[in-house]
Amino acid sequence: MPNKTFFWFFLPTGLAMILFIGLPIISTGIQSFYAQHDQVVKEVKKCDPFGCTVSIVVDNEETSKIREAKPLGKFNGFGTYTDRNHLAVDEIKKFWNETESFGAFVDQVTNLPFYKALIFTLTYCLFVTPNVLLLGFIIALSLNAVARKIRGPLIFGTILPMIVTPLVGSLVLFWMIDSQGIIGANIQNLMNDPYLSLKSSKTLTWITIIIYGIWHHSPFAFVVFYAALQTVPQEPIEAAIIDGASRFQRIKHIVLPHIYPVVTFVALISLMDNFRVFEPIIGFSAEGSAQSLSWLIYDNLVNEEVILFGSAAATSMMTIIGIAILLAPVLIRTWKEFKTAR
Amino acid sequence: MRKILVTLLFLLFGTSAYADCNIKSGSINILANDFPALRTFVETSKQCKGSADFKVTHSSEHNKIAVPALTANPSEFSARIAANSSIVPLMNQDLIRPLDDLVKKYGKGIQDSQLITIDGKVMAVAFMANTQHLYYREDVLKDLGIAIPKTYEEVVAASEKIRASGKMQYPYAAAYKAGWNLAEEFVNMFIGHGGEFFKSGSAEPNINNAKGVATLNMLKKLSELSNPDYLTHDSEAIKVEWESGNVALMTLWASRSGTLLDDEGDPNITKATKLTGPATVGGGNIPAATLWWDGFTLAKNRPDADAEATFRALAHAASNKKMVADAADQAVWLVEGFVPGPKSIGVIEAVKMGAKPYPMLPQMGLMHGALGSEIVEFLQGKESAEQALKDVEAAYISKAKEQGFL
Numbered sequence: 001m002p003n004k005t006f007f008w009f010f011l012p013t014g015l016a017m018i019l020f021i022g023l024p025i026i027s028t029g030i031q032s033f034y035a036q037h038d039q040v041v042k043e044v045k046k047c048d049p050f051g052c053t054v055s056i057v058v059d060n061e062e063t064s065k066i067r068e069a070k071p072l073g074k075f076n077g078f079g080t081y082t083d084r085n086h087l088a089v090d091e092i093k094k095f096w097n098e099t100e101s102f103g104a105f106v107d108q109v110t111n112l113p114f115y116k117a118l119i120f121t122l123t124y125c126l127f128v129t130p131n132v133l134l135l136g137f138i139i140a141l142s143l144n145a146v147a148r149k150i151r152g153p154l155i156f157g158t159i160l161p162m163i164v165t166p167l168v169g170s171l172v173l174f175w176m177i178d179s180q181g182i183i184g185a186n187i188q189n190l191m192n193d194p195y196l197s198l199k200s201s202k203t204l205t206w207i208t209i210i211i212y213g214i215w216h217h218s219p220f221a222f223v224v225f226y227a228a229l230q231t232v233p234q235e236p237i238e239a240a241i242i243d244g245a246s247r248f249q250r251i252k253h254i255v256l257p258h259i260y261p262v263v264t265f266v267a268l269i270s271l272m273d274n275f276r277v278f279e280p281i282i283g284f285s286a287e288g289s290a291q292s293l294s295w296l297i298y299d300n301l302v303n304e305e306v307i308l309f310g311s312a313a314a315t316s317m318m319t320i321i322g323i324a325i326l327l328a329p330v331l332i333r334t335w336k337e338f339k340t341a342r
Numbered sequence: 343m344r345k346i347l348v349t350l351l352f353l354l355f356g357t358s359a360y361a362d363c364n365i366k367s368g369s370i371n372i373l374a375n376d377f378p379a380l381r382t383f384v385e386t387s388k389q390c391k392g393s394a395d396f397k398v399t400h401s402s403e404h405n406k407i408a409v410p411a412l413t414a415n416p417s418e419f420s421a422r423i424a425a426n427s428s429i430v431p432l433m434n435q436d437l438i439r440p441l442d443d444l445v446k447k448y449g450k451g452i453q454d455s456q457l458i459t460i461d462g463k464v465m466a467v468a469f470m471a472n473t474q475h476l477y478y479r480e481d482v483l484k485d486l487g488i489a490i491p492k493t494y495e496e497v498v499a500a501s502e503k504i505r506a507s508g509k510m511q512y513p514y515a516a517a518y519k520a521g522w523n524l525a526e527e528f529v530n531m532f533i534g535h536g537g538e539f540f541k542s543g544s545a546e547p548n549i550n551n552a553k554g555v556a557t558l559n560m561l562k563k564l565s566e567l568s569n570p571d572y573l574t575h576d577s578e579a580i581k582v583e584w585e586s587g588n589v590a591l592m593t594l595w596a597s598r599s600g601t602l603l604d605d606e607g608d609p610n611i612t613k614a615t616k617l618t619g620p621a622t623v624g625g626g627n628i629p630a631a632t633l634w635w636d637g638f639t640l641a642k643n644r645p646d647a648d649a650e651a652t653f654r655a656l657a658h659a660a661s662n663k664k665m666v667a668d669a670a671d672q673a674v675w676l677v678e679g680f681v682p683g684p685k686s687i688g689v690i691e692a693v694k695m696g697a698k699p700y701p702m703l704p705q706m707g708l709m710h711g712a713l714g715s716e717i718v719e720f721l722q723g724k725e726s727a728e729q730a731l732k733d734v735e736a737a738y739i740s741k742a743k744e745q746g747f748l
Contacts, residue, residue, distance in 0.1 A: 036746040039434075041704065043543075044461035048426070049468050049676050050633050050699045056543075057460060058704045060436035074746070084740040091736075111725070113715070113737065179571055194511060197570035202722065285574035288520030288718040299715070302406040306431055306707045310744050 025320065032080060032313035034073035037066045073310070080314040087318075088112045114315070117291040118322075123206065124292065125274040125326070128213040132270050133263065135214060136221025141251070143222075144229045155226070162219035170283025173212055174199075205289040209280045216280075217273065221266050228259040268330055275323050293319045363658050365392030368651025372638075373408060374423035376400040378600055379470055379673035380636065383423075387659035394651040404428075412437040417641040420652040425636050426700040427707065429458070429466055434704050438465060438639040444653040451661025453678050458637055468637035469660045470673040472597045473697060474516075474530060475631060475688030476621055481614040482509060482590040490616075494531070494560055494623040494630060497591055501567040504590050514567040515580040516593040518721075523576050525714035526632075527593075531557040533698055534623040534630020545705045545747040547738050550731040556624055558720055558727040565721050573718065587611050593620075596688040600672045603685065617684070619691025631692055632700040635676070705747045712738040 040062035045054050082089040088109075095108040109115050143154055161169065176183045177198040188196050198204045232255055240250050256263075278294035281287060287295065293315060300312040370391060374380045384398050399419070401407065409431050411418040417437075424432065432438045440463040445452065449467070458466040476497070478490060483500070486507055491497045497514065504513035517523040532539070537553040540546060565572050569583060577598055583589050585607040594602070603612055620631035638656045640649045659665060663679035670681060674689040682690055700706075712734045720730035742748045 035744045039704065039746040041545075041747075042461075045459075046461075046702060047457070047459045048699060048702075049455050049458075049471060049635050050693070050697075055701075055703060058434045058436075060433075064436060076744075080744055083743065084736050111719075111729075111733065179569065195570055199574050200570040200572070200722070202724075285519060287715070288524075288573040288722070291715075299711075306434065306705075306711075306741075306745055307409060308741060308744060311741070 028313045028316050030072070031309055032317050033075060033077060035076040035080060035310050037063070037070070037074050039063065040066070076310065080310045081318070084112065085311060086114050086314055088114065113291070113296065114318075117293050117296050120206065120290050121275060121277060121292045121322075124210060124213060124277050125271060127210045128217060128274045129267065129270045131214045132217045132221050133267060135218045136266070137225050137263075139218065139222045140225035140229055141255075143226060158222055159219040161216050162223075164216075166216060166279035167283050169216060170212055170280045173208070174284050177208060199284070199286075202289040205284065205286050209277075209284060209286060209290055212280050212284075213274065213277065217270060221270065224262055224266050225259065228262040229255070232258050264330060264334060268327060271326050271330075272323055275326060276319070293322065363390035363392060363654050365390065365394045365651045365654055367394065368645075368647040369395035369397075369420065370648070370652045370655055371395075371397040371399075371419045372421045372423065372652070372656075373399050373401070373404055373411065373419040375404050375425075375636075376402045377597055379597055379669065380423055382665065382669045382672055383469060383659050386662050386665040387655040390655050390658040391651075394655070396655070408432065409435060409437070412641050412643065415643040416645070417643040420641055420644045420648045421656060422639050422641065423636060424466060424639050425472075425634050426632075426702050427634075427710070429637075429639060430702060430704060430707060432639060433460065433465065437642055439642045439649060440464060441467065441640060441653065444640075444650065444657075448650075448654050449657050449661070451678065452657060453661075453676070456637070456660065456676050458635070466637040466639045467657070467660050468635040468676050470597075470636045470675050471689050471693075472595060472634040472636065472674070473620060473631050473689050473692045474526075474593050474595050475629075475692060476618050477584070477592045477594055477599075477602070478616055478618065479590040479611070479614050480616045481610075482513075485509075490618055491591065491621060493625075494534070494564070494621045497621055498560075498563050498567065501564075501591055505567065510588060510590055512567065512569040512588060513590045514564055514592070515569065515572075515575070515583050515589040516564065517575060517577045517580055518561075518565060518568065518572040519576040519579070520573045520718050521714040522710065523714075524573070524717065524721075525710045527561060528557060528713050528717060529700070529710065530593075530620075530632055531560055531623060531630045533632060534621075534626055534628065536626050536628070539701060539706070539709055540703070545742055547709065547735040549709075550728070550735050554731045555727045558717060558730060560623055561717075562721055573721070584615070585611060596686070597673055599685045599688070603671075617687045619688060619695060620697065622695070627696070629692055629695045629697045631697050633689075633692060633697050634700055705742055705745070708741045708745060708747070709734075709738050712741065 040059040041056040042059045043054055044057050045052055046057075081087055084091055091112060092109060095105050099105040099108060110119060139158055143151060143158065146154065175181050178184050179188065179197050184198055187198065188194055198208055236254050237250055240254060245253070276294050277292045278298065281290055281292060281295050297312045297315045297319070300308040300315065372384055374384060381400060384400070388396050388398075399407075405428055408422055408428065412422060412432060413435065422432065422438070429438070442464050445457065445464050445467070452467055456468050457464045458468055476491065482504060483490065486503055486509070488500045488503060489496075491500050501513040504510050516527055518527060532549065532553060535553040535556050537557065538548055541548045569575065569588070575583070577595055580589070580592060580594060581598055581602055584592055584602065587608060599617060603615060620629035622628065623630040638660070640652055661677060663677070666675040666677045666680040670683045671685045674680075674682065674686045716733040716737050717730050719725045720727055739748060
């Protein structure tokens with residue numbers, strides 16, 4: 001395609017991307033460098049049906065004057081990024097100097113909200129992504145081998161987890177693992193421990209969410225792999241069969257190299273999706289045991305009666321940076337291959 | 343069934359039976375939480391809408407919508423039904439208007455005690471009160487010869503006795519869901535211990551002390567007597583636990599008593615369900631509970647004509663003797679003519695015992711948020727009470743600095 005044609009094809013998409021993705025990210029970035037102005041408070045008398053007290057309120061007249069002068073807020077530089085609820089630079093320095101063993105230091109650091117969330121997010125990515133790829137590939141291979149007649153219904157059944165809304169899917173599982181639900185009660189019987197609860201233990205909650213993640217994301221990998229399998233040429237496979245190659249050898253030496261670019265693509269998308277894990281935490285009411293970066297943003301925006309725009313913006317920017325770092329190795333590799341291919 | 347019949351009759355004859363308030367113009371759009379008493383209140387105000395537009399949004403997510411919706415100019419809603427805590431963000435952002443003139447002009451039936459005044463200006467009109475108090479199963483306590491608990495220490499002892507008897511494995515329940523609910527339980531217990539959240543006259547936190555530790559230890563003791571899934575249980579979930587007969591002692595909102603004691607569910611459990619005042623804790627004499635009011639506020643960013651129409655409709659409900667007589671078991675109404683029924687015991691006892699209202703401070707929301715996430719690990723047994731309180735204070739300080747309170 002000539003560059004000019006490509007340009008005109010891409011223009012509408014490009015404009016929409018700048019408008020709806022680029023500009024909001026820039027605006028979020030700017031927001032993350034600002035904090036609220038110092039609140040001007042005054043003491044007043046407050047009366048309600050239960051009596052009167054003297055306490056403080058925000059002085060709206062004074063505050064609105066300051067706000068009009070500087071609507072963005074007080075410039076805070078990287079202040080929000082480095083405070084305790086984000087990168088916690090000062091706290092980490094302090095822990096490093098105060099703690100005696102490395103284990104104690106790690107304990108202290110993982111107790112900070114941002115690192116707690118980061119560790120869960122990374123654990124989730126690390127377990128879900130490879131398993132999704134593997135499971136998706138196995139399902140695609142097996143479905144590719146069954147008789148054509150029953151393939152349609154089987155494919156439909158396989159992609160069901162992706163069709164079910166994430167929140168609904170996680171809620172169904174949430175009820176099943178309840179200590180009185182079908183899975184929860186059976187596990188209690190099996191382990192002979194009436195106090196065992198999948199929801200109260202942190203480890204078990206993590207495992208539940210990870211299993212849910214694999215269940216929910218595998219169909220996507222499956223669909224893409226299944227499509228790619230249709231393009232594998234038959235001649236080399238037949239030749240390999242004649243040469244006496246086993247099924248495993250055929251997959252390893254012919255099928256996998258052929259669909260390799262697709263694997264990279266699925267891995268990229270999967271990583272990006274998993275890094276933004278959010279719905280299962282809400283669906284499983286797992287806020288107590290598992291917090292992800294996306295959940296932190298949500299928490300800053302809606303869980304408080306006072307909305308923390310600066311905090312939410314800073315976490316958003318760091319999530320974007322996190323995804324970029326995670327994707328970098330795969331992207332660099334693809335770029336190198338692209339260059340050698342030329 | 344009876345409820346449906348009453349509602350139907352209401353629909354058939356109700357509308358014609360009430361004279362409207364002669365509102366000629368303006369549009370009314372109300373944002374409110376979703377529970378029966380508020381639905382009754384809004385329905386009553388609708389009867390007087392006259393020729394004004396009338397819209398209402400009942401949502402349990404009202405807190406998330408309120409500030410953005412009222413910040414817009416013109417605001418999406420002309421009125422917001424708020425409570426002690428949810429009026430604060432509206433005040434902080436200057437989103438609601440003083441009601442003095444409207445009260446003078448149209449608020450004839452509203453009692454002075456209903457007016458929420460801040461700095462001498464009426465900012466909201468309250469119409470119902472709420473608190474969290476104890477519910478108990480009379481049959482279970484009688485069988486085991488346990489007296490009705492008056493303190494949380496007695497609640498713990500009673501629950502242990504029930505567990506030991508083998509009747510119930512998890513005899514106690516309270517809304518300990520991580521986040522807002524759990525933080526609210528901490529607030530109650532901390533106030534019961536006589537704690538103050540902030541150093542006087544400042545926004546500096548003041549919870550990392552003996553009172554805070556005692557509060558956490560009591561919450562932990564109670565959580566050990568609750569269903570192990572307690573960190574995922576909100577008010578609705580523990581209500582279900584109660585109705586399934588798994589629980590004999592419970593701390594729950596007064597406003598939930600209506601649906602807890604309705605005709606649905608096992609009649610034996612409903613019959614044995616009794617209400618009593620909130621418990622005290624740690625030898626204190628004020629209850630470990632906070633008093634709440636629900637009232638209406640009017641959006642600032644809305645034309646005066648809308649505000650007037652909205653006020654007249656809502657004031658009609660906030661001074662409606664017939665409504666409080668008909669719906670006497672739905673809430674503890676603050677409206678004139680309300681005769682407290684058996685379901686109001688909790689709130690009335692709380693007021694008698696001198697319960698404190700939920701602190702209406704501009705930075706309280708940040709403290710509440712920090713509590714909701716930072717004390718979880720203590721309850722899970724992963725860190726000490728002192729460390730948890732230190733974490734709460736640190737999380738609060740960062741947020742308060744960003745928000746300009748410190």
